[in-house]
Amino acid sequence: MSPKIEISLNGSTVEADASATVLEVALEHDLFVPHLCHHPDLEPAGVCRLCLVEVDGRMVTACNTPVTAGAKIRTDTPTVQQTRLGAVELLLVNHHGGTIDCEEGEACDLNRIARFVGADEARLGRYRPPDRTLPVDGSNPFFTFDPGLCVLCGICVRTCDEIVGVAAIDFVKRGFDTTIGSAPGKQWIDSDCVSCGECVERCPTGSLSFTGFETPEYEVTTTCTYCGCGCGIHLGVSGDRIVSARGQRENPSNEGRLCVKGRFGFTFVNSPERLTTPLIRRNGALEEATWDEALDLVAARFSAARGDAFAAIASAKLTNEENYLIQKFSRAVMGTNNVDHCARLCHSPSVAGLVQSFGSGAMTSSSKDLGDARCIFAIGTNTTAAHPIIGLQIMRSIRAGGRLIVANPREIELARHADLFIQHRAGSDVALLMGMMRVIVEEGLHDPEFIESRCENFEAFQESLAEYDDATVEEKTGVPFAKIAEAARMYAENSPAAILYAMGITQHTHGTDNVLATSNLAMLTGNVGVPSGGVNPLRGQSNVQGACDMGALPNVYPGYQKVELPEVRAKFEQAWGADLDDAPGLTHLEILRGVTAGPIRAIYLVGENPALSEADATHAREAMEKVDFLVVQDIFLTESAEYADVVLPAASFAEKDGTFTNTERRVQRVRKVIPPVGESRSDAWITCEIARRMGASGFEFESAEAVMEEIASLTPSYGGITHDRIDQVGLQWPCPDPSHPGTRYLHAETFPRPGGRGRFVPLEYRPPDEEPDAEYPLVLTTERSLYHYHTATMTRRVPGLETLRSEELVEIHPRDAVELQIASGDRVRVTSRRGEVEAHALVTEASPPGTISMTFHFHESPTNVLTNAAWDPVAKIPETKVCAVRVERA
Amino acid sequence: MTTTNLDPVLSAFERRPESLIPLLQAVQENLGYLPPDAMGTVARHARVPRSRVFGVASFYSQFRFNPVGRQRVAVCRGTACHVGGAKFILEQLERTLGILEGETTGDMEYSLETVACIGCCGLAPCITVNDEVSAKLTPMKVRKQFKKARK
Numbered sequence A: 001m002s003p004k005i006e007i008s009l010n011g012s013t014v015e016a017d018a019s020a021t022v023l024e025v026a027l028e029h030d031l032f033v034p035h036l037c038h039h040p041d042l043e044p045a046g047v048c049r050l051c052l053v054e055v056d057g058r059m060v061t062a063c064n065t066p067v068t069a070g071a072k073i074r075t076d077t078p079t080v081q082q083t084r085l086g087a088v089e090l091l092l093v094n095h096h097g098g099t100i101d102c103e104e105g106e107a108c109d110l111n112r113i114a115r116f117v118g119a120d121e122a123r124l125g126r127y128r129p130p131d132r133t134l135p136v137d138g139s140n141p142f143f144t145f146d147p148g149l150c151v152l153c154g155i156c157v158r159t160c161d162e163i164v165g166v167a168a169i170d171f172v173k174r175g176f177d178t179t180i181g182s183a184p185g186k187q188w189i190d191s192d193c194v195s196c197g198e199c200v201e202r203c204p205t206g207s208l209s210f211t212g213f214e215t216p217e218y219e220v221t222t223t224c225t226y227c228g229c230g231c232g233i234h235l236g237v238s239g240d241r242i243v244s245a246r247g248q249r250e251n252p253s254n255e256g257r258l259c260v261k262g263r264f265g266f267t268f269v270n271s272p273e274r275l276t277t278p279l280i281r282r283n284g285a286l287e288e289a290t291w292d293e294a295l296d297l298v299a300a301r302f303s304a305a306r307g308d309a310f311a312a313i314a315s316a317k318l319t320n321e322e323n324y325l326i327q328k329f330s331r332a333v334m335g336t337n338n339v340d341h342c343a344r345l346c347h348s349p350s351v352a353g354l355v356q357s358f359g360s361g362a363m364t365s366s367s368k369d370l371g372d373a374r375c376i377f378a379i380g381t382n383t384t385a386a387h388p389i390i391g392l393q394i395m396r397s398i399r400a401g402g403r404l405i406v407a408n409p410r411e412i413e414l415a416r417h418a419d420l421f422i423q424h425r426a427g428s429d430v431a432l433l434m435g436m437m438r439v440i441v442e443e444g445l446h447d448p449e450f451i452e453s454r455c456e457n458f459e460a461f462q463e464s465l466a467e468y469d470d471a472t473v474e475e476k477t478g479v480p481f482a483k484i485a486e487a488a489r490m491y492a493e494n495s496p497a498a499i500l501y502a503m504g505i506t507q508h509t510h511g512t513d514n515v516l517a518t519s520n521l522a523m524l525t526g527n528v529g530v531p532s533g534g535v536n537p538l539r540g541q542s543n544v545q546g547a548c549d550m551g552a553l554p555n556v557y558p559g560y561q562k563v564e565l566p567e568v569r570a571k572f573e574q575a576w577g578a579d580l581d582d583a584p585g586l587t588h589l590e591i592l593r594g595v596t597a598g599p600i601r602a603i604y605l606v607g608e609n610p611a612l613s614e615a616d617a618t619h620a621r622e623a624m625e626k627v628d629f630l631v632v633q634d635i636f637l638t639e640s641a642e643y644a645d646v647v648l649p650a651a652s653f654a655e656k657d658g659t660f661t662n663t664e665r666r667v668q669r670v671r672k673v674i675p676p677v678g679e680s681r682s683d684a685w686i687t688c689e690i691a692r693r694m695g696a697s698g699f700e701f702e703s704a705e706a707v708m709e710e711i712a713s714l715t716p717s718y719g720g721i722t723h724d725r726i727d728q729v730g731l732q733w734p735c736p737d738p739s740h741p742g743t744r745y746l747h748a749e750t751f752p753r754p755g756g757r758g759r760f761v762p763l764e765y766r767p768p769d770e771e772p773d774a775e776y777p778l779v780l781t782t783e784r785s786l787y788h789y790h791t792a793t794m795t796r797r798v799p800g801l802e803t804l805r806s807e808e809l810v811e812i813h814p815r816d817a818v819e820l821q822i823a824s825g826d827r828v829r830v831t832s833r834r835g836e837v838e839a840h841a842l843v844t845e846a847s848p849p850g851t852i853s854m855t856f857h858f859h860e861s862p863t864n865v866l867t868n869a870a871w872d873p874v875a876k877i878p879e880t881k882v883c884a885v886r887v888e889r890a
Numbered sequence B: 001m002t003t004t005n006l007d008p009v010l011s012a013f014e015r016r017p018e019s020l021i022p023l024l025q026a027v028q029e030n031l032g033y034l035p036p037d038a039m040g041t042v043a044r045h046a047r048v049p050r051s052r053v054f055g056v057a058s059f060y061s062q063f064r065f066n067p068v069g070r071q072r073v074a075v076c077r078g079t080a081c082h083v084g085g086a087k088f089i090l091e092q093l094e095r096t097l098g099i100l101e102g103e104t105t106g107d108m109e110y111s112l113e114t115v116a117c118i119g120c121c122g123l124a125p126c127i128t129v130n131d132e133v134s135a136k137l138t139p140m141k142v143r144k145q146f147k148k149a150r151k
């Protein structure tokens, strides 16, 4: 808080923040001073000249004039009024020809200001009207730009630059012709715009407006269902349709900001393709059935498959309450620990690795604090595409002078902002990180005090560094060692330094080692236990953190309490009134393999689509085809549901109550916004119904809130969480008791390990399972598009997102393209040892020579048919990030 | 991808935003105008957003975004010509040539631009075509002079 000073405002003495501007003080005292180019989120610009006031008799623009002690401010002198009126009139003439009565009405600030200053249309005839009309730009599927309404306040330009960091648009041309644009003759859609709509949200006139905007009847505050950023949103409803989305400003995770999916991606909820009734396979075809028929059938078939013949695959898209219920159902009713979910395929190494080194497998910092880091090291994360709102924190850190190191085999968007961009070979992360650590130790840039007082096993670790000499590291990574040394110094010398990573680190046969390398690096430099540092695995799905926390994992109960520990098991046996299995169950891939090789006869697949998401997807499809009894519970008839014996229609995130835990461990409310579509029911209801029909007790919950009470009673880190407490703002676990304020960053004093110390782990470099050879000479790495999400079940049912990206693209370097005689747009066939896929090629320098990349969003080109299911020995995650392929023209 | 390799031109300049204007001048000198690809390349070299390159370039009248036509038509907008109706001359040229100010015809024959006073105020309103002055124009005269371009 800055000190207070006294000033005089229109004759009365008021107190003001010494760092405030005149405009802020006036507004704070409910004194309206017209302003157009000022926005509280942006730096002052002072371009519209409407905020004129007199300070000590001199006319100034209030928005960029700081208050000074004793200043005499007048906002309403005749000179001010006169000058301001002139300025408003000039703007009006250039604003759709000077009509004040326009349909934008109150939505247009200029309109409001015109009324406030008493502008009169009749007087505008004195001015010369603009002599050229510029065409409306409707090229973006979600919003429209009408240059005729633009007042050139520059709020959009500054939003895109200062907040989004994209700077897609700027003032272009000069004088009367000045407008907002990107390149000669280009439309908005041709710019670098990522369609986040942040500029539209802030445009003070009707110039930038949402296309087809429908004013909602009311709004409900909930949490975005897409990525792990976990943004707070207000969803607007008209009838029983979702018609709008707005960021929740009070939510610390996003402070009102949203990405393109969060702002425009919810029409899938009301898609006519939603599943609205249960389906049962009869004579080979899925036919409509009643809930009673479907549930009775499921209950009977599951009853006959109790024990290890059964497996459940839960989902990171379900609420905490629902994941809790599914794992409880599997363990207490079905009598097996065979329950897992898609975190196995994304962040299981984070859990395995970080638990080993820190004792807790979650992001150590808060998203918002990352913006205050002095250095951000983003390795294996395409943050602006996969975690856009955390990407904004990276931009904030850079703007404040922080350093950015980006390490990625692909030249991702972030690389353009980086102080150092390291394009290392896919899968060489351990060599890269250990090489950096050797430099840090050799140059004495490490933090001996932290190592001494907070960590263990340093000596053994230090010895393992010797192996990573310059030549070895260069050879493995393909990066000049000098650059790696520079990165090491930059990271070590700018504290706090935060490591951000995602699937580029985890989806390897040495994923756990990669994670351990990041935690070694953070401990080595004392960057753990501080607010803006740490190791930050960016979790992919909206509730992947929560699904893990809830024990939808084969080896742990809720709160990572191990199933093998007798005292833990006794606690759950007592609480659930059932005998529990003491052996860890099967993991995701093992479950599907268990169909062919082992005991699995019935699978309960909830909110997951292995037909597209599983590495070596053909195998997954075979398993689903073959298994005796497959129940698929989802909101759409997914590619996997087509193999089901029974399909149960689930309610979407907008049709039920519960909680999601986002990547920064914040437990937040999910609320029922509209009634369930058709006959669909919440996943919680469905699971409880099956359990009840199997004669089980312990599933008679009246509400999601009641489920959370049971969770809190059994899960120490959630002990203090109730729906009541997180009504407005979510709490970050650990939150052990009802008076605990939640935990902003982890490991402040000690590590939650026996002995309380963080553990260094010596590491040995291991190459990827499959390396290119003569037959399969290229490396395929997988990535994500900003416009789609996972297997795109939801996003491809949003027409605008489908417009922005509608097909798979094989990204290939010009050098390889020339060799293979491939041009952008050519149809190509990609073949690996496991299968082949066709798609169009995109020749781009973003892919390094020798490496191609594809997403896995498009069922027409199911990339995971190609990927390698060889897995990490500890976390059992498949190596989705590296496999050997061959490319040819199709 | 740029068809012309600009590396030799760019490498003379430091990779900083401050190099932007000299970079643009050098590229224009080399290519005759600033094609979109080249502006993208400049953006990367100067480490500025692509939009800023166009924003800055389009602020200065010295930069062109289209190749110059074989016949470079320049309409004078000096005071005398302005008073004499330069605006109507320009409009007529735009109609006749089928391009807007700053553009070039598809066959590369004509490009159209405006310039400040060309020093023939006594002959206003006037234009130059490859530095040859046509004087005391009217829209009708303009149409006649350029009629053959309208096929």
Ligand code: SF4
Pocket: A156, A159, A160, A164, A166, A167, A168, A169, A192, A193, A194, A195, A196, A197, A198, A199, A200
């Ligand atoms: S929508 Fe987002 S990315 Fe696009 S111009 Fe606006 S602020 Fe920039």
Ligand code: SF4
Pocket: A224, A225, A226, A227, A228, A229, A230, A231, A254, A257, A258, A259, A260, A261, A262, A263, A387, A388, A389, A390
């Ligand atoms: S960043 Fe993630 S959580 Fe936030 S709006 Fe976008 S998809 Fe939703």
Ligand code: FES
Pocket: A034, A035, A036, A037, A038, A045, A046, A047, A048, A049, A050, A051, A061, A062, A063, A064
């Ligand atoms: S609000 Fe102050 S100049 Fe625009």
Ligand code: FES
Pocket: A095, A096, A099, A100, A102, A103, A104, A105, A108, A109, A110, A111, A149, A205, A206, A207
């Ligand atoms: S008055 Fe119509 S958009 Fe401003």
